[in-house]
Amino acid sequence: MIEIGTKLNATEVIPVAGKYKCIICGLIVDIDQHFIERWSTFFACPICHAWNENWPKWPQDDVWEYLG
Numbered sequence: 001m002i003e004i005g006t007k008l009n010a011t012e013v014i015p016v017a018g019k020y021k022c023i024i025c026g027l028i029v030d031i032d033q034h035f036i037e038r039w040s041t042f043f044a045c046p047i048c049h050a051w052n053e054n055w056p057k058w059p060q061d062d063v064w065e066y067l068g
């Protein structure tokens, strides 16, 4: 179980399907079970790109907030 408001970094395993918000730019993504089975972990935000190769200090920092 995961509580609403839980924050996760871009390299963590996605715990459950649902909506997650990028805490950097506010983008909301809706992750379904199919996505989790295929990819299993989070990813860089496609809008602000936190975190990706341009943000090498950030892999451990939280990017995604669980909205439910």
Ligand SMILES: [Zn+2]
Pocket (backbone or CB within 6 Å): 022, 023, 024, 025, 026, 027, 045, 046, 047, 048, 049, 050
């Ligand atoms: Zn973002």
